[in-house]
Amino acid sequence: MFIDISENLRHFFWHYSAERRLPLYQALVGELVNIRSQTGTIENSDQLNTLKHQLKGICRYLSLEFDAQIEVITRRQQLQCMVEHIHGQVVAIADEL
Amino acid sequence: MNILIVDDQKFVREAIKADLVESTLEYDFQTFEAEDANQGMEAIVAIDGNIDLLILDLKMDNSDGMEVINFLSVHASYADIPLAVISSSDKRTLGLVSSIASSLKLNLVGVFEKPINMDFILAETARLQSQLDHKMVVKSSESVSDYDINQLLADEQVLLCFQPQVDMKSKNIIGFEVLARMHDENGYIYPDTFLPLIDKAGLNVDFTKIIVAKAFKFWAYEKALSSYTLSINVTAEDLSCDNLIDYIIRHKQAHADIKLILELTESQEVINQASVLNSIARLIINDIGISLDDFGKSYSTYERLDTIPFNEIKIDRSFVCDIDTNEQHHLIVESTIALAKKMSVSVVAEGIETESVLNILAELGCDIAQGYVYSPPIEGRYLIAWVNRYVYKDIAANVH
Numbered sequence: 001m002f003i004d005i006s007e008n009l010r011h012f013f014w015h016y017s018a019e020r021r022l023p024l025y026q027a028l029v030g031e032l033v034n035i036r037s038q039t040g041t042i043e044n045s046d047q048l049n050t051l052k053h054q055l056k057g058i059c060r061y062l063s064l065e066f067d068a069q070i071e072v073i074t075r076r077q078q079l080q081c082m083v084e085h086i087h088g089q090v091v092a093i094a095d096e097l
Numbered sequence: 098m099n100i101l102i103v104d105d106q107k108f109v110r111e112a113i114k115a116d117l118v119e120s121t122l123e124y125d126f127q128t129f130e131a132e133d134a135n136q137g138m139e140a141i142v143a144i145d146g147n148i149d150l151l152i153l154d155l156k157m158d159n160s161d162g163m164e165v166i167n168f169l170s171v172h173a174s175y176a177d178i179p180l181a182v183i184s185s186s187d188k189r190t191l192g193l194v195s196s197i198a199s200s201l202k203l204n205l206v207g208v209f210e211k212p213i214n215m216d217f218i219l220a221e222t223a224r225l226q227s228q229l230d231h232k233m234v235v236k237s238s239e240s241v242s243d244y245d246i247n248q249l250l251a252d253e254q255v256l257l258c259f260q261p262q263v264d265m266k267s268k269n270i271i272g273f274e275v276l277a278r279m280h281d282e283n284g285y286i287y288p289d290t291f292l293p294l295i296d297k298a299g300l301n302v303d304f305t306k307i308i309v310a311k312a313f314k315f316w317a318y319e320k321a322l323s324s325y326t327l328s329i330n331v332t333a334e335d336l337s338c339d340n341l342i343d344y345i346i347r348h349k350q351a352h353a354d355i356k357l358i359l360e361l362t363e364s365q366e367v368i369n370q371a372s373v374l375n376s377i378a379r380l381i382i383n384d385i386g387i388s389l390d391d392f393g394k395s396y397s398t399y400e401r402l403d404t405i406p407f408n409e410i411k412i413d414r415s416f417v418c419d420i421d422t423n424e425q426h427h428l429i430v431e432s433t434i435a436l437a438k439k440m441s442v443s444v445v446a447e448g449i450e451t452e453s454v455l456n457i458l459a460e461l462g463c464d465i466a467q468g469y470v471y472s473p474p475i476e477g478r479y480l481i482a483w484v485n486r487y488v489y490k491d492i493a494a495n496v497h
Contacts (some may be wrong), residue, residue, distance in 0.1 A: 018116045024115055027107045040246060044353045046384050049384060054158075057211050
């Protein structure tokens with residue numbers, strides 16, 4: 001699951017002009033932080049599925065083929081790990097944008 | 098070109114806006130944004146429907162795109178707004194939504210998996226606009242019965258029983274089907290007596306509401322049952338009633354931990370009406386499972402299977418009860434299970450009364466068993482005791 005996605009991220013952002021990258025980056029980070037935060041308060045499978053669906057949408061935009069990995073997530077800790085992994089790599093390329 | 102983007106994820110909205118700016122097609126864009134269905138509908142009204150493209154997410158936090166689709170369909174002045182539905186949902190759900198939007202005579206550009214190709218959508222929108230004719234849209238009617246149901250369906254006269262559904266491999270309880278009984282001073286009144294009376298009085302939807310309310314109340318109260326699915330029968334007529342669908346969804350949202358499955362019964366052609374498909378889509382989006390009941394009984398069975406993304410099918414009891422002696426029924430059940438496997442949906446066999454039938458179903462790969470071989474329908478007040486006895490193998494040990 002924990003593969004290097006930095007090339008996917010660069011490809012996604014560099015597809016857009018320089019002035020569009022920052023709002024996109026901020027929205028992406030905000031979205032990931034929001035999902036991570038909500039993951040901590042998950043109380044049932046419906047809430048978990050809602051966050052999985054949101055993460056799936058983001059991953060698809062980033063051309064990350066994570067549908068299968070997200071599908072098999074059954075516990076909030078698994079989801080949290082995945083979100084943190086993606087968030088960490090997004091933050092890591094901030095200086096390049 | 099006015100473009101309204103309705104999506105609960107800011108990142109997705111930003112990506113779409115960026116795609117619009119980067120588009121190779123030369124338009125002057127003005128974008129509007131909404132983060133849920135209500136905001137989306139408000140925005141449509143606020144700009145007086147002056148929208149050249151509506152990009153609508155299907156599944157949003159606290160709302161769903163079907164609400165906006167319904168809104169467009171009942172307001173003739175908005176029905177011509179070019180609509181692009183986007184989602185990360187599976188292809189079958191997207192296909193269903195496409196069927197609904199077409200049935201509702203909306204100006205559908207398409208239903209697209211995320212991430213979307215903005216250039217393609219813009220080109221397709223331009224093509225459709227050039228050939229658009231104004232269409233007549235039939236306003237939906239509001240037909241909720243105003244009958245006073247108190248006398249016929251007073252709470253104390255309706256009793257819920259629950260029949261267990263058992264995983265055929267693990268022998269664990271999967272869930273329970275709700276079966277309603279009415280009663281008076283002489284004892285139980287069975288469905289074959291009271292359902293025709295309710296139908297004749299036009300109280301089907303009210304009756305279903307009572308069942309839903311009582312079943313949810315019971316399941317929410319008995320925490321020990323929360324891990325089991327709760328299956329409730331609905332008819333195609335029920336699914337035509339928006340008010341009932343809202344009612345069911347509200348209950349589900351208030352009790353998100355309850356695993357609700359609606360078993361679609363009866364063999365009516367109305368299943369393919371836009372309103373029914375619309376309701377099914379809304380239920381699925383709200384994490385309510387759909388089971389196709391009485392499978393094989395109706396001439397339209399396969400049509401339904403093709404149209405609707407069911408989670409499970411229930412083989413009609415008339416085919417199941419004698420598969421140990423009826424070769425024809427054995428073949429029908431065998432091929433139905435094989436079909437279900439290929440479609441990756443669960444198969445429930447109901448009406449199992451003997452171990453002989455149970456063993457054959459196990460050999461055929463049936464997933465879930467329901468019938469007197471495990472238990473007749475159990476009155477709610479005895480259900481926990483039955484579950485405890487079953488879990489401690491007093492009952493399961495006798496059925497192998």
